[in-house]
Amino acid sequence: MGVRALWYENGQLVLLDQRRLPHTETYMRLDTCREVAQAIKDMAVRGAPAIGVAAAYGFALGMAEGLTPEECRDVLASTRPTARDLFSALEFMYRNSSRADEAARQYHEMVVGACRRIGELGAEYMPDDGCVLTHCNAGALATVEYGTALAPIRHAVASGKRLRVLVDETRPWLQGARLTAWELAREGIEHHLIVDNAAGHYMRLGEVDAVIVGADRIALNGDFANKIGTYEKAVVAHENGIPFYVAAPTTTVDAGLETGDSIPIEERPGSEVAVLWGRRICPEDTPVRNPSFDVTPAKYVTAFITEKGVVTPREIEGVVHGR
Amino acid sequence: MGVRALWYENGQLVLLDQRRLPHTETYMRLDTCREVAQAIKDMAVRGAPAIGVAAAYGFALGMAEGLTPEECRDVLASTRPTARDLFSALEFMYRNSSRADEAARQYHEMVVGACRRIGELGAEYMPDDGCVLTHCNAGALATVEYGTALAPIRHAVASGKRLRVLVDETRPWLQGARLTAWELAREGIEHHLIVDNAAGHYMRLGEVDAVIVGADRIALNGDFANKIGTYEKAVVAHENGIPFYVAAPTTTVDAGLETGDSIPIEERPGSEVAVLWGRRICPEDTPVRNPSFDVTPAKYVTAFITEKGVVTPREIEGVVHGR
Numbered sequence: 001m002g003v004r005a006l007w008y009e010n011g012q013l014v015l016l017d018q019r020r021l022p023h024t025e026t027y028m029r030l031d032t033c034r035e036v037a038q039a040i041k042d043m044a045v046r047g048a049p050a051i052g053v054a055a056a057y058g059f060a061l062g063m064a065e066g067l068t069p070e071e072c073r074d075v076l077a078s079t080r081p082t083a084r085d086l087f088s089a090l091e092f093m094y095r096n097s098s099r100a101d102e103a104a105r106q107y108h109e110m111v112v113g114a115c116r117r118i119g120e121l122g123a124e125y126m127p128d129d130g131c132v133l134t135h136c137n138a139g140a141l142a143t144v145e146y147g148t149a150l151a152p153i154r155h156a157v158a159s160g161k162r163l164r165v166l167v168d169e170t171r172p173w174l175q176g177a178r179l180t181a182w183e184l185a186r187e188g189i190e191h192h193l194i195v196d197n198a199a200g201h202y203m204r205l206g207e208v209d210a211v212i213v214g215a216d217r218i219a220l221n222g223d224f225a226n227k228i229g230t231y232e233k234a235v236v237a238h239e240n241g242i243p244f245y246v247a248a249p250t251t252t253v254d255a256g257l258e259t260g261d262s263i264p265i266e267e268r269p270g271s272e273v274a275v276l277w278g279r280r281i282c283p284e285d286t287p288v289r290n291p292s293f294d295v296t297p298a299k300y301v302t303a304f305i306t307e308k309g310v311v312t313p314r315e316i317e318g319v320v321h322g323r
Numbered sequence: 324m325g326v327r328a329l330w331y332e333n334g335q336l337v338l339l340d341q342r343r344l345p346h347t348e349t350y351m352r353l354d355t356c357r358e359v360a361q362a363i364k365d366m367a368v369r370g371a372p373a374i375g376v377a378a379a380y381g382f383a384l385g386m387a388e389g390l391t392p393e394e395c396r397d398v399l400a401s402t403r404p405t406a407r408d409l410f411s412a413l414e415f416m417y418r419n420s421s422r423a424d425e426a427a428r429q430y431h432e433m434v435v436g437a438c439r440r441i442g443e444l445g446a447e448y449m450p451d452d453g454c455v456l457t458h459c460n461a462g463a464l465a466t467v468e469y470g471t472a473l474a475p476i477r478h479a480v481a482s483g484k485r486l487r488v489l490v491d492e493t494r495p496w497l498q499g500a501r502l503t504a505w506e507l508a509r510e511g512i513e514h515h516l517i518v519d520n521a522a523g524h525y526m527r528l529g530e531v532d533a534v535i536v537g538a539d540r541i542a543l544n545g546d547f548a549n550k551i552g553t554y555e556k557a558v559v560a561h562e563n564g565i566p567f568y569v570a571a572p573t574t575t576v577d578a579g580l581e582t583g584d585s586i587p588i589e590e591r592p593g594s595e596v597a598v599l600w601g602r603r604i605c606p607e608d609t610p611v612r613n614p615s616f617d618v619t620p621a622k623y624v625t626a627f628i629t630e631k632g633v634v635t636p637r638e639i640e641g642v643v644h645g646r
Contacts, residue, residue, distance in 0.1 A: 197552025201617035229520025
């Protein structure tokens, strides 16, 4: 195992602080439900599946503190609005609050197992010898282990395929530069970092054989939300006839959502864009808009790679409902 | 006059050092042809039309130093490969090297006049009350005065239209955040800064009425090179039925180039991507690819706004050849 985003030990949730990567590997030890909520809000842990697992442990910590199930749920639910997995985890924990410790471990194992299976199922869709582009970090850091988008890449490389990865730096938070490049380097997978603006250039030149990303929330019609910029990559991949894969566990599917139109899009502070390493990149009073996610319509998706199978957008509803 | 990128006085070329904006307004005083070449290479001055004017003055300085016309041309031509205006300026100066000082002033006035006219002609294509998205900096800083893409915006606002501008930050060099936001603030034009990744999001939501960019080189079939990321914005605008305008003087058109396929694309140092304010955004040894421009095929262009008229891509060849 190369990378693990979090684990539970001695009644504490241990989190790799992703804000400080790649410069330092710092671990936070969290004792309370509110500490976990704050860590999610501040993006010490991020990535939909990892947020879900952190929230499950946060719920269990809350129960141990003597909070009610409703309090645990409400504290953790009010952190970040877009990722479906957060709410999937909280619903699971709420249903199983009488055995919260065991339920959190169970949810954790379910997510890790789903990611492992996504890797196995997705690897065959990776080119035998070619280049895959990914946006943001949908690696082990985003999912606890293996990753979603990175799982098929890892599995394909482990089984002998020759993959090169183009890593979008992923402004504003630089998940690609800080996290994906760090993960791929640790595993010895060949990669190059590019600015987000260069993704289309390489697609047009025929240098990209497939695009693979994770997801934060998937609607029943196959529309999905993911890190800001995903929509542009999907449109440009489509325009160039490049397969576009979305890798996600079924906990990311929102069974209550017909289309992507009503997915809540988190707007984060403008300072995330305007300030880098403590210094502004723009004039002092420049107003900023900072949507953290965008919605990609189903028509741009070649297939969803889930732990229950690789399916077209039309088939995603059936997978969730076990059909 | 709000902003001027450069001027000639007392036998020196005075340049606003664009690398240090928006934090400090520093002016460089250049005495020699080689100093001007270095300033172009290092991007103290950038933007195709402004590079052309700087090169014209650099040529005149070289002649005054006693260099041959060939030496002046070769020193300045080997700085940056993509912008056509650099070579347009050098060809003009070479033809007029016997009266270099006067020719440089003439070239300068020609560019400023073209930008003023681009503003007048382009303003009517701006919405009466709406939002325009721009990429990179094609303002006064890129063109000496007025700008190319920003000229119609300036002129439209001056004539009473209510425009809001969405400014792509434009990684890696952050021309949008550092330069365009600075110019628009000085002129009191309403704007918001966004990450490049968010451009498509706002286009899809119907919040963008037009996209307008500059150009570094235009082929006779209407393909054009511009700052990396332009291609993605053009594809996504096209997909959403949003008009996409390219504003450029005819000095940017390469009469020797049938299509955009053979436009030379400058690859700049990876450190421009990997290092921000002196600190790396990725692991120490992450390999980087940093293409500085991309090529957008003609089919994505609604119209070229030139000083000789607003024309479709099919008509650009006729404009250049005076038909």
